[in-house]
Amino acid sequence: MRFLAITLIVHAPDPVTGVQKSTQERFQEVVDSALFAEELGFDGFGVGERHERPFISSSPPVVLSHIAALTHRIRLFTAVTTLSLLDPVRAYEDYATLDHLSQGRLELIIGKGNGTAQRQLFHVTPEDQWDRNAESYELFRRLWRQDKVTCTPRFRPGLTDAEVWPRPFQQPVRVWHGSATSRESVDLAARYGDPLFSANVTNPVEPYAELVRHYRERWRHYGHDPALAVVGAGTAGYYAARTSQEALAAYRPVFEGRLAFQRRLGLEPVFPTLEDFVERSSALIGSPQQVIEKVHRYHEQLGHSVLHLHADADGLTRARHRDSLELFQSDIAPTLRREIPDPPWPWSPVTDTPATDAPVPAATAP
Secondary structure, eight states: OEEEEEEOOBOSOOTTTOOOOOHHHHHHHHHHHHHHHHHHTOSEEEEOOOOSTTBOOSOHHHHHHHHHHHOSSSEEEESOEETTTSOHHHHHHHHHHHHHHTTSOEEEEEEOOOOHHHHHHTTOOTTTHHHHHHHHHHHHHHHHHOSSEEEOOSSSOOEEEEOOSSOOSSSSOEEEEEESSOHHHHHHHHHHTOOEEEOOOSSOHHHHHHHHHHHHHHHHHTTOOGGGOOEEEOOSOEEEOSSHHHHHHHHHHHHHHHHHHHHHTTOOOSSOSHHHHHHHSSOEEEOHHHHHHHHHHHHHHHOOSEEEEEOSOTTSOHHHHHHHHHHIIIIIHHHHHHHSOOOSSOOSOOTTSOOOSSOOOGGGOO
């Protein structure tokens, strides 16, 4: 199993103290988190993309490029790239450049994106967002594989023998499809033989497991080898301590602060108590053995080989958060790495592979 640390770069008051850091301080926290994740041995670091409050993650290529310059080994993920909102040509240029700057450490998780405000900002409607996502991905995929592209898309001007530069370092970059509740993203991933990343955050496991089963069914329908269907999964929260009592006591103020925030917004919480949250959500809160057992329970439902944890303290003190991540790498990750298989491809950067401008034919691309 492989492990990512991710951030959506929420810029809001701390759920426990109520203190809100400056924008610059918040970005520096993200960079520090990426450096710490690499130091601890995490396999990837992900940055989300949102274009509305309370997020400041509107430009993941810029953030990830800065992180690429300061790191050497860790793979760099988007979580997610909102292709339904973006011009796929411009997105390709940004990410092909980042792939070179990182020496082939980039992986994309794409999705339509959520939120009314960002849809309005980009003039995308609920009725056309899925069509935009699929069209943008299909063009993005062609740009990554072909020297010249001719097409007549619906949502952007057409292209005639278009050459888009730079040509990629990885040929092609791996693209995951982020999935929360809809079958559209699942079917798109299965159709193209791409890995799926289940959000697995807001609800109990059952609806996510149903979508993963649908993904595997559609994967077989499109004629792909079932052994190559790869799933990643998120977590709703993480805090581990030596005993479950310590973990619950430390996390309770965080949970109660979030609960109060949800209720101020008029939202009915899915998990009304900390005990319910720990039991029925994907949150990993408890002793190392409890965390290991819960990941295994979810693996029985999802069959995932990649797991993400939150890179942000999210209301924990900085010291507790860092201690908990250290405990994950020392007492939890080694067991999960032994007991749950990796994805069926090499994980290391491709820095030993010479870059070339000749694309891999689509039929042989991973």
